[in-house]
Amino acid sequence: PCWWSFSHITSSDEADILYKKIEVLAKCHDKAVLDSLEYFAVLAAQQLGLTLERVYEPKKKIERLTLLKSVHIFKKHRVQYEMRTHYRCFEFKHLTGSTANVYLEYIQRNLPEGAALEITKTTLEKLPDHIKYPVWDQLSNDENEKTS
Template sequence: MLARTVFNQIFLFKPSQIPISALSLNYRSITTAARLKKQLKIPSTPRPHIERPAGSDELYKRLCVEVRGHDPAVLESYERFVRLVSTELDIQPVNIENPLFFTERWTLLRSKFAKKKYWREYEIRTYYKKFHFKHLTGSTADTFLEYVQRNLPEGIMMIVERIRLEPFRDNLVSPSSSSSSTTTSDNNSEQQENS
C-alpha cells in the first residue's frame, strides 16, 4: 500500500509540483494521489468539450442488446416482441444471435445433516439472445430501448451496448492530409535545391 502511494506521488505529477515534505515517508499519513492534488491545489484538467450544432442528434454506429434468461420459451416470445417493435420503428435488425446456453452444475448433499452417500446434482442453464442493430439516431435508439426495457419479462436480464460516433477534435489531422502535405513540402524543397 505504501509503495503504491509513493508511486502515485512520484509518477503522477511533475517533479516541480511535489514538495519535499510530501515525499517524506510518514507511516501514519498515507497520501493518495487525489488527496495530494487537493493539498497542492493542482487544478484538474477537464476533458475537451466538442460542441455540436444546435438541433443535431447523436449517431450510433452499433447498438447491441443482449438478453439472458433461464427459460428458452420466454426468450423466443421476447424475440418476437423485439422484432415487432423494430418493424414499427422502421429499424432493421442486422443480426440475431442464439449463442449456446451456459450450464452451471453443483453436486451437493441432499441435506446438510445427511450421510455422505446421498448426493444430488443441480443444474442451472442460462440461455442468451443477442440483437444487433446498425446506424441509429439517438432519438430512435432511446425510443426503441424505452419500449424494449419497459416490457422486459420477469427473470430476464438485459445488457445494452451502444457505440456512438463522435467528430474528430480540431487538433487531430487525418493521415491522408498530413502525408500529402509532407510530400508537397518535399517536392518544393527538391525544386529549390535544383534551381
C-alpha cells in the same frame, strides 16, 4: 372541442447522437420466454422502421451446483442442481439517439418476468486534434528544423 389539448413540439439546436451499432443481449432461464421476447422485439423494430442487422443465439451457459443431500454426514449421497441461462442477441445498425431511446424504453417496459437486457452502444467520434497526424511525421519535421 375545448377538452382537446395540443402538445407543442419543441425543437432543440443540439445535434442528435448517431450510433453505428447497438447490441441488445437478452438473458433468460426459460427458452420459451426468450422466443416470445425475440418475436416482440423484432416486431417492434419493424414497426418503427429500424435496421435490424441480425438476431443470433450465443451459446447457453450452464452452471452446476453439487451439494450434500444430508446436512451432517453421508458424503457419498449428493444432489446436483443446474441453472441454465439462454441468450439472444439483436444487432441494430445506424440509429439516432432519440430513436434508440424510444425503442429501448419500449422493450424494457414490456420485458417479461425473469428476463434481463444488456445494451451495448457503439458511436463514431471525431479524432482529437493531437491524434490526427502520426507522431513520427512531427518528429521528422522537428529533426529537420534542428539540423538546419
